[in-house]
Amino acid sequence: MRVSLLLLLSAALFFVIKxxxxxxFSLSSKCPASFALVDxxxxxxxxLYQFYTSTQNRGVGGTQTNLPxxxxxxxxxxxxxxxxxxxxxxxxxxxSLACASCHQPELGFADGxxxxxxxxxxxxNRSAPSLxxxxxxxxxxxxARATNLEQQAQGPLYSAIEMNTxxxxxxxxxxxxxxxxxxxxxxxxGEVSLTLDNIYLALAAFQTSLISLNSRYDQxxxxxxxxxxxxxxxxxxVFRSFVARCAECHTPPLFTNNQVAVIGTPxxxxxxxxxxxxxxxxxxxxxxxxxxPSLRNIADTAPYMHSGVFGxxxxxxxxxxxxxxxxxxxxxxxxxxxxxxxxxxxxxxLDLLVAFLSTLTDHSFMPEVPRQVPSGLPIGLTALGHAxxxxxxxxxxxxSPSIGASLAARE
Numbered sequence: 001m002r003v004s005l006l007l008l009l010s011a012a013l014f015f016v017i018k019x020x021x022x023x024x025f026s027l028s029s030k031c032p033a034s035f036a037l038v039d040x041x042x043x044x045x046x047x048l049y050q051f052y053t054s055t056q057n058r059g060v061g062g063t064q065t066n067l068p069x070x071x072x073x074x075x076x077x078x079x080x081x082x083x084x085x086x087x088x089x090x091x092x093x094x095x096s097l098a099c100a101s102c103h104q105p106e107l108g109f110a111d112g113x114x115x116x117x118x119x120x121x122x123x124x125n126r127s128a129p130s131l132x133x134x135x136x137x138x139x140x141x142x143x144a145r146a147t148n149l150e151q152q153a154q155g156p157l158y159s160a161i162e163m164n165t166x167x168x169x170x171x172x173x174x175x176x177x178x179x180x181x182x183x184x185x186x187x188x189x190g191e192v193s194l195t196l197d198n199i200y201l202a203l204a205a206f207q208t209s210l211i212s213l214n215s216r217y218d219q220x221x222x223x224x225x226x227x228x229x230x231x232x233x234x235x236x237x238v239f240r241s242f243v244a245r246c247a248e249c250h251t252p253p254l255f256t257n258n259q260v261a262v263i264g265t266p267x268x269x270x271x272x273x274x275x276x277x278x279x280x281x282x283x284x285x286x287x288x289x290x291x292x293p294s295l296r297n298i299a300d301t302a303p304y305m306h307s308g309v310f311g312x313x314x315x316x317x318x319x320x321x322x323x324x325x326x327x328x329x330x331x332x333x334x335x336x337x338x339x340x341x342x343x344x345x346x347x348x349x350l351d352l353l354v355a356f357l358s359t360l361t362d363h364s365f366m367p368e369v370p371r372q373v374p375s376g377l378p379i380g381l382t383a384l385g386h387a388x389x390x391x392x393x394x395x396x397x398x399x400s401p402s403i404g405a406s407l408a409a410r411e
Contacts, residue, residue, distance in 0.1 A: 025084070025179050025374055027077040027186050032209040033365040035072065042073045045135070047213050048222050049253055061240025061247025063221035067213075067254055070135040071149075074205035077187040082206025083367060084183070085199065090173060090375035092163040093119065098380020099156070099163075099203065102128040105366055108300030109210065114268065114308020118156075119164035125274065127308040132296045135208035138258045142290045142306045145280040149204035150197070167196055174199065179374035206367075212296050213253070215362035221253065228359055235356025243343050244320075244353070255295035255360065261337040262289040265305045265319065266327040273332055274306065285335045288328075299358045317353045321345040 031043035038044050052066040085091060089098045102116045103109040109131035116124040126142050134140070140152035156162040157170065174180045175194055184194040187202060217236075219227035228236070240247040251257045260277045262285075267273060277289040290306045298304075303311045310316040319327070323342050328334055345353075373379060 025183055027183055028080040029076050031076050032079060032211075032367065034211050034213070035209065037076065041075045041077075043076055043079060043209070045070060045072045045211065047211075048218075049213065061236075061252055063252070065253060068136050068138075068258060071204075071208050072135060074201075074208065075187065078202050078205040079209050080206075081183050081187040082202035082204070084370055084373055085203055086206050087370050087380050088373040088375050089377045089380040090177070090373070091157065091165065091170060093165040093169060095375070095377055097163050099153075100369075100380045102156070102162075103131050104381055105369060106300070108132065108297040110301040112302070114303045116162075118159065118162035122161035124161055126306050127303070129291075129293060130297060130301050131207055131210050132212040133254060133294055134210065136254050136258075137256075137294075139291065143277045143280045144260050144291050149207055150200035153200045153203045170199065171196055177374055183374065210367065211365050212362045214364040215296070215360050217356075217359040218253070218362070220359070228356075231352060231355050232359050235352035235354070236359075238345070238349050238352050239356055244345060244349070245339050245341075245343065246320075246353070248339050249292045249337075250295050256292045259292055260286060260289045261292050261339070262286065262334050263320075263340050264288065264325050264328045264334055264336050265307075266309055266329075268307055268309050271307065273329065276306070288332075288334045295357060296360050297362065299361050313354045313357055314350065317345075317350050317357075321350065 031037045034046060035043040036046050047067070049065075049067045052064050054062075054065055086099045086103075089095050089101070091098060097119065102111045102118075104111055111128045114127055116126070116128045118124050129142060134149065138147075140146040140149065141155065146152040146155065157165055158167070171194075174184075181194055184198060184202075187193070188198050216227045216232075220233075220236075225233075238244050238246075239250075240252075249257050249259070249261055262276075265288075273288060275287050277286040277291075278284060280286075299313065302313070303309070304313070304316045310319065320340070321343050324340050325334070325336055328336075369379065369381070371379075
């Protein structure tokens with residue numbers, strides 16, 4: 001009897017050990033949605049907008065206009081490796097923050113804060129911008145100081161008030177993780193694979209796969225006029241009118257012109273003027289200038305502006321009709337963009353604008369959040385917390401049961 005019991009316990013222990021054994025992670029060989037796998041194991045973007053040739057069809061803000069140049073051509077494995085890196089707090093110095101901590105999928109790849117929170121609770125100087133459609137952007141950060149996504153990645157990684165790591169620490173941690181060593185070899189075959197440059201490249205590959213071009217507005221733009229109701233169409237007309245002039249900077253279909261603009265937004269109470277792009281370009285005419293953000297998924301990304309000073313879209317659109325330079329502090333001289341004037345929009349027109357902006361929401365190609373990451377740390381969406389907007393059944397409180405637990409790339 002005792003022998004039989006020991007045999008049963010041994011068998012049970014064997015299966016527990018086997019279930020918890022460290023198995024390698026597997027990277028996807030398929031491209032994300034809206035991408036086609038082409039020769040050379042490359043993923044190329046496919047959208048209906050590629051069939052349009054005009055950049056300003058039917059006037060500023062017209063439908064069926066093409067998109068600006070974009071970046072693609074990464075392999076499925078590089079994109080998927082970047083996905084794991086993006087959600088893994090292992091990349092931060094103390095293992096508490098992931099890229100996704102400030103760029104949460106269900107918050108429009110922002111974090112719902114006016115000023116983001118970094119390492120050890122440090123408050124950053126600006127809000128986290130959305131990452132949707134960054135494949136089309138020409139510069140990065142609010143002040144446009146980075147010219148590509150690889151350069152952009154190094155900003156938060158090595159900032160003492162953000163992820164607070166060093167190149168040496170980051171590389172050593174990943175090189176000492178057997179899963180990441182194998183995954184980098186899969187994503188970058190035939191070379192020294194796990195390098196700093198390839199870390200940045202994988203993160204860039206994932207971010208360029210974040211495509212949002214299938215909103216109700218897009219369906220309307222492609223010819224389905226039933227996709228928008230009368231109120232939303234009226235809001236589009238206000239948006240693209242010469243009175244409101246929204247579309248002159250937030251130009252469809254990307255809803256940004258990829259430029260820097262000085263618009264004179266106020267700072268939160270008690271904060272000094274943020275000089276913005278003046279520091280990037282050394283040009284006093286750009287004092288207080290910031291990148292024109294895309295309005296894609298804008299309803300998900302409150303609060304608004306570079307410092308989150310406006311809590312709602314209604315407050316934000318109202319700012320533009322209160323008069324040129326009305327929020328510029330006394331004694332501060334800014335070269336305001338010529339599109340900033342005094343449209344004197346009526347209250348119902350502001351409501352129409354808000355109604356239209358909500359039609360730019362699209363989660364069709366939302367990437368899957370890994371249930372587990374190679375470090376075994378909790379997924380990097382819970383470090384900062386957020387009141388109310390992220391659904392707990394999808395992404396919050398996701399923990400890996402053990403270091404190195406196995407996971408297929410697309411759960």
